[in-house]
Amino acid sequence: MSNKMWGGRFSSSPDAIMETINASIDVDRHLYRQDIAASKAHAAMLADQGIITAGDASQIAGGLDTILSEIEAGKFNFQRALEDVHMNVESRLAELIGPAAGRLHTARSRNDQVATDFKLWVRDTIDGIDAALADFQMALTEKAIEHADTVMPGLTHLQTAQPVTFGHHLLAYVEMMERDRGRFTDARKRLNESPLGSAALAGTSFPLDREKTAKALGFDRPTGNSLDAVSDRDFVMEALAAATICAVHLSRLAEEIVIWTSPLTGLMRLSDKFTTGSSIMPQKRNPDAAELVRAKTGRIAGALQSIVMVMKGLPLAYQKDMQEDKEGAMDALGALSLCIAAMTGMVRDIEPDAARMKKAAGEGYATATDLADWLVRELNIPFRQAHHITGSIVAEASKAGLPLHRVPLETMQAIEPKITDEVFKVLSVDRSVQSRDSYGGTAPKNVRLQGKRWLKRLEKG
Numbered sequence: 001m002s003n004k005m006w007g008g009r010f011s012s013s014p015d016a017i018m019e020t021i022n023a024s025i026d027v028d029r030h031l032y033r034q035d036i037a038a039s040k041a042h043a044a045m046l047a048d049q050g051i052i053t054a055g056d057a058s059q060i061a062g063g064l065d066t067i068l069s070e071i072e073a074g075k076f077n078f079q080r081a082l083e084d085v086h087m088n089v090e091s092r093l094a095e096l097i098g099p100a101a102g103r104l105h106t107a108r109s110r111n112d113q114v115a116t117d118f119k120l121w122v123r124d125t126i127d128g129i130d131a132a133l134a135d136f137q138m139a140l141t142e143k144a145i146e147h148a149d150t151v152m153p154g155l156t157h158l159q160t161a162q163p164v165t166f167g168h169h170l171l172a173y174v175e176m177m178e179r180d181r182g183r184f185t186d187a188r189k190r191l192n193e194s195p196l197g198s199a200a201l202a203g204t205s206f207p208l209d210r211e212k213t214a215k216a217l218g219f220d221r222p223t224g225n226s227l228d229a230v231s232d233r234d235f236v237m238e239a240l241a242a243a244t245i246c247a248v249h250l251s252r253l254a255e256e257i258v259i260w261t262s263p264l265t266g267l268m269r270l271s272d273k274f275t276t277g278s279s280i281m282p283q284k285r286n287p288d289a290a291e292l293v294r295a296k297t298g299r300i301a302g303a304l305q306s307i308v309m310v311m312k313g314l315p316l317a318y319q320k321d322m323q324e325d326k327e328g329a330m331d332a333l334g335a336l337s338l339c340i341a342a343m344t345g346m347v348r349d350i351e352p353d354a355a356r357m358k359k360a361a362g363e364g365y366a367t368a369t370d371l372a373d374w375l376v377r378e379l380n381i382p383f384r385q386a387h388h389i390t391g392s393i394v395a396e397a398s399k400a401g402l403p404l405h406r407v408p409l410e411t412m413q414a415i416e417p418k419i420t421d422e423v424f425k426v427l428s429v430d431r432s433v434q435s436r437d438s439y440g441g442t443a444p445k446n447v448r449l450q451g452k453r454w455l456k457r458l459e460k461g
């Protein structure tokens with residue numbers, strides 16, 4: 001039997017391989033909710049415009065509602081021979097309501113239908129991701145406020161640089177997530193134009209009201225060019241670009257969690273809820289969730305790469321290549337949602353070992369910059385020279401195996417005679433972080449202020 005939907009000019013059915021390569025139902029069945037919503041909006045508009053009768057439209061709507069409940073109840077028989085979700089739904093509609101079903105596709109093509117459905121799906125997904133990111137920001141902020149005073153080593157090149165507070169470190173990720181949310185919000189704004197009614201590529205001769213279907217589906221307006229509407233997959237690329245950047249951020253925190261919880265640093269601990277054991281080494285507490293977040297970033301970035309490759313050589317308008325837009329995007333955005341949830345859980349769960357962090361913060365001459373700054377401030381020595389003097393003091397300290405605050409005053413004075421014992425006040429890690437109170441700096445009072453600011457913003461939603 002040739003295809004029910006388009007088989008008019010065909011005399012035999014497709015080869016089994018043709019059917020398999022052509023089918024997208026295993027992937028696009030996830031669009032069923034959006035497909036049914038868009039079909040209902042289209043049918044209602046066709047009736048309002050006098051293109052189909054009100055009776056047909058109401059039969060169509062009733063049938064579509066039945067199909068929705070069948071799918072949700074897991075009672076719908078998706079058929080590969082019907083290629084995709086659009087034809088599966090329409091074919092079932094014909095079984096349920098008879099000839100009126102055939103009127104639904106008036107002034108519509110699968111090309112505008114799939115663009116509409118997928119935009120709605122991406123939009124719903126972005127909304128879910130935004131809410132999850134807000135929850136993640138809340139977890140980070142609450143932890144940051146709790147640890148506004150908890151000192152830890154700040155690193156550059158993974159070498160001890162200057163002491164920072166754990167709260168400050170966590171709030172850095174709140175900022176990143178805010179930019180990520182901004183990127184998703186921007187993508188959502190640009191995607192929110194309805195392709196429905198663009199038909200196959202050229203528009204239609206039927207007197208549609210595209211504003212009406214756009215509004216019914218929560219779009220801001222109809223798209224302005226029918227060729228662009230059916231050819232556009234920017235919204236997929238843009239959502240995946242935002243997802244990739246967000247995943248990169250999550251992956252960096254995941255990597256930090258791996259470092260912090262390694263016995264080599266022992267700076268923090270994840271509870272049993274977020275660690276796993278080894279089948280052979282009984283002592284192990286592996287940070288698998290963090291490692292998987294790090295790894296899934298590769299899949300997410302890969303999905304962006306693959307849609308870009310699919311689209312790059314396509315002339316206008318719809319090409320079947322574009323059917324390959326969904327699998328990677330659905331996988332990647334699903335993976336991102338899972339990563340956000342896992343990171344939120346880990347941030348709530350993680351507990352720093354404050355004493356170890358403080359000790360580590362003071363190691364590696366982390367307050368050397370504080371000493372140089374003191375020479376500038378108190379002795380009016382130019383910074384470059386102060387840097388040099390401090391370098392010599394660090395060298396002496398290192399030779400003697402002493403931390404900076406234990407170097408005898410005489411040793412310092414042998415290098416710079418004007419140094420007084422006042423200098424010791426700036427050499428502790430606590431003093432160091434307290435002093436860094438420039439706007440955006442790590443001082444606990446700044447962290448508390450910023451934390452409160454974020455709480456207020458996040459509570460407002």
Ligand code: ARG
Nearest residue numbers: 024028084110111114322323
């Ligand atoms: N399953 C198709 C897709 O996802 C729907 C559009 C098909 N249009 C067509 N003219 N073959 O892209």
